[in-house]
Amino acid sequence: MAGVSLKCGDCGALLRSVEEAQEHAELTSHSNFAESTEAILNLVCTTCGKPCRSKTESDLHTKRTGHTVFVDKTSEAAKPISLEVPKATAESNQAGNASTSQPEEMVVPEVDKKLLEELEAMGFPTARATRALHYSGNAGIEAAVNWVVEHEDDSDIDQMPLVPVNTKFEAPKPSLTPEELKVKQQELREKARKKKEEEEKRVEKEKEKERIRVGKELLEAKRIEEENERKRILALRKAEKEEEKRAREKIRQKLEEDKAERRRKLGLPPEDPSAVKPSPVVEEKKSSLPVRPATKAEQMRESLRSLKQNHKDDDAKVKRAFQTLLTFVGNVARNPDEEKFRKIRLSNQSFQERVGAFSGGIEFLELCGFEKIEGGEFLFLPRDKVDMAVLNSAGAELDSAIKNPFFGVL
Template identity: 45%
Template sequence: MAQSLVCNDCGLQLKSVKEATDHNEATGHADFAESVEKVLNMVCEECGKPCRNKTQQDLHSKHTGHTKFVDKTDEVALMDTEAQMRDARAEQNALPESSKGDDAAATDAPLVEPKVSEELLQQLQEMGFSKNKAIRALHFSGTDSLEQAITWIMEHEADPDLDEPLLVPEVKEKPKLSAEEARKQAEEALRKAKQKREKEERELEKVRESEQRRATKELMAAQRLEDEQRLKRSLDERMRAKQEESRARDKIRLKLEEDRKERRRKLGLPEELSEAEKEAERARLAQSAKAKPTIGLPVKPISLLAQMREILVDMKKTNAGKEEQLKTCWSTMLKYIGNIAKDPKEDKFRKIRVSNAAFQSRVASMSGALKFLELIGFHKEDDSLVMPAEKATTETLNAAGGELNNACTNPFFGVL
């Protein structure tokens, strides 16, 4: 049995004869065929609105905010096309004269006996049915089937008016359209269908663009949050490093003080300096200061770590606009340092051939890179940069690796 009706003019799928009738009145399409394909029925859980395709779902979600749908396609009963046609005709005949159409009301059409198949009418009369019964059966069954007409009579045997004459409003046949008029009507229907599809596509595109903008904003917000968290972690790491350095200095100072007291105990002297010894120590420090006069303002010495950071910051400023090449340079130098840290005694890790094409393109081409390598212990020797074994200390390598890693991963490096 059929699951739906398909308009052969525009391809629209319909789930009942009534929908096909409404479609015919709206578009003028009259070529319909039965189909075994079901009409999609996605029902909104929140308001109960049925949607027949993805476009209707998207538009409904856009206008209402409802997003949950239940697939009730399989719950639709099979179509009984003939029964629906009979019901449609019966409903039309049962309507009052004022609601049977503007044409009938306007022209006050006279009541006439409905037109039925003369051959079937004669056969029913020969079988013993009265003419009035036969006419009603053929008219209301809406088919050219003798069996269905007989079935209709049996089903309506108890109707009080079954044997009364049947009169219906005279329906004037619409004049047939010429080929040119039919073509124009079809083109107009196709134009309207195309306009409807384009409108739905435009609205769907707006929904897609809105969703894309929302996703972009969320991605940017997540990126900003990640950058802020990375900066906070970097600051926390620096703070912890300073605190650890301070604790180490305090520990060394306590150790030196304890050693001094131990030496004095071994010499049989009191642990604490006497006032005379303190005065002599102050005099010695003052004499030492006079022996090394400074010229101009005193300059605070810059630590190796600060010098590394200064060179990397200058590299970022000097090579502005070359962020990808700069990261490649820093990553390559970080690889050199990592190899040395793994095995400081291996000569091949502590030697870089300057004429190497990869070194020239990745490292030497970036301003400041050679200066950084020289700072951590490399020096020029023939056609190579060489780091002596005594220069490959764990402290220097860890400090250089930490600064290079910070420069590669911290988006705010050199900004603050």
Template identity: 55%
Template sequence: MVIKKENLEKNGSTSTSTTHINVRVKGQDEEKIYVFRMKKNAKMLRLMEYYNKSRGVEWGTYVFLTVDGSRVREYHTPDELELEDGAQMDAMLHCDSENVAFEVNRGLLKELEDMGFSMARAAWALHHSGNSNLETAVNWIVDHENDSQFDKMPLMEFNIEIESPTPSDDTTQARANELREQARKIREEEETKREREREKERIRAGKEMMETKRIAEEIERKRNIALRKAEKDEEKKARDKIMLKVNADKLERKRKRGMRPETESASTSTPVAPLDSKRIFISLPSPASKAEEMRECLRSLRRNHKDEDPRIIRKAFETLLMIVRNAAKNPDEEKYRRVRVTNRLFKERVGRYKEGIEFMELCGFKREAASEFLSLSTQDADISRLRDAAFQLQSAITNPFFGLLSKEAQDF
């Protein structure tokens, strides 16, 4: 470290320790220390000018501070600053925003320190409160007690022209406690108010959420009602359409058989109305033909096994229809007139139903003696009967209500 000594006396006269002191100046931006010899009652202007000249900078580039952070003005003297021989000052760059000094009231600063606050926080409080009064400064400290940035000592200069009265220790402590209590109450009131506002906001948000949920549920309920109504209407239309087709098919079959319909105009001009489940049908007994026996046999097959999958019953009807058609188309070929009852497919589809075997016997098939075949002899191969059987099977396959309604209703 280089120490450069300068004598500020113009004539270089001899100085004594009672009238002169040595002042050390250390720059912020270098390690060199300047030592100046000056009178105790001389103004600091010459020291500042000489230091700036030695550093080769303009006036105002540096701000001079004492060890306690007080700013040194050009009109101050060592006696006013209470500097002793060998005292050191710091030369801080004025352009550094963090080191710009601000004025504080020495009396208020001392009172805050007596209350137990650090000098750094007290200085910041006085600066931000405008050195107005003690209460404002304490409130500022309480509001910023968690801000660590104010723990750093700022640059400051004392306003020595305005001094605050120095109260007694008891009065100071009581006043400090009172101010802290006031600040605490203010914070509690503000926190209570904020909590009340937050609670109101939560209640409002909850109500909005519940209302939105209610509206969504109402829309979903109405949509489900509309869907169910549309499904019922569609189902009713489909059922009515099927019943009209069934009744029309029955009338057509009666015409083919030579049976006269009850009213000729009913089938041509007016659609047949859906069946009324409460309507009572009365039919006169008539001799049963072979075709009616076949039809009743198929009804029994469907009715006795209505709990089974309709597709399985339909497969049985289709298998019987294939056997009957092959026999009717090829009456001279024996392979179409014989069926092995132990055949796996036949047994799964037809053979396991008693009504299926009975229907084949009505068609003319007979079990061969000591054999596992059902055969249709050439004498029993009645083409007309086989065609009637095919017609009954076709009706059972195409009519979705076959065997599920009463016999009178199906013949209507």
């Protein structure tokens, strides 16, 4: 495909012709140009017809005029570029090269000092004000300010401009009386002040909106956290009450058995069951409600109770086993995607000392979803079988078993 532009290899600027490339080289001292198939952007304002060669230029035009609608005519303006140097330009370059072999001396251009002082009084740096007056042709304060607005994103905006030493300064023709000039300057200052205030108000408004949004998110997160904590505490309390109720019933049954044993040793006849007032608990057992199957949480609780009763002579090791199981469950709940937390080697010495040696420990992990694999060498919980509700129930039962002094007493 034929090239449609020249691209500066030093700064990336796209140029329409060899003449533009030469002008760019004179202004920037860049010399690395290459033919490019990338077309120069041509955004035409539908309101005033001004063509813009970049998105930045169209944004500046919108900022200055308020015009927001542009038509992309890049494809219409794209034409194969000619790499031939115009004859007149070539001849002038040859003449220039023949006339001197040394680079021409460059100096700071002369500008209208009064206009320069006015721009400095408005807060513009000397270099920026000088550049604005020079490139706007010393046409006046408003023209210089407009030039600054259009070129405020230029990388060299605050560099002092340089021109050949023989460049003549032409003073601008006065078009306004001193009184009109003062009024115009005052209007420009007022406009700049209002623009700055509006920008500050807009920024402050955006900051306030962001603070409100962040505040709402923090409040909502705190509310959800408190609600989850409240539910967890209620669940723990309910489990503890149920455990205490079962413990009291077992104690009552044990007392009845001891009482019957003492009557037997004393040779007394067994107590007439009809004369014994049924307890509220017995009445509850005579209810006609159907017996529901044991839930997963109840199976876990029974597994832990069996483990403690089978090893009731070594309470410290039982507690350590509960804490180890709680660590396994917690690691999976917090990192369900980490396989290392979902795979346990049964032959591991630490696992055997803490859990494997206790009857009921491996069974509890299987209730949590772990499965024996590779001939029973490992316990593994597949990722698709990780059930957060089951893991939360397991954590609650283990926490209750560790903290409840009545757990597994009988």
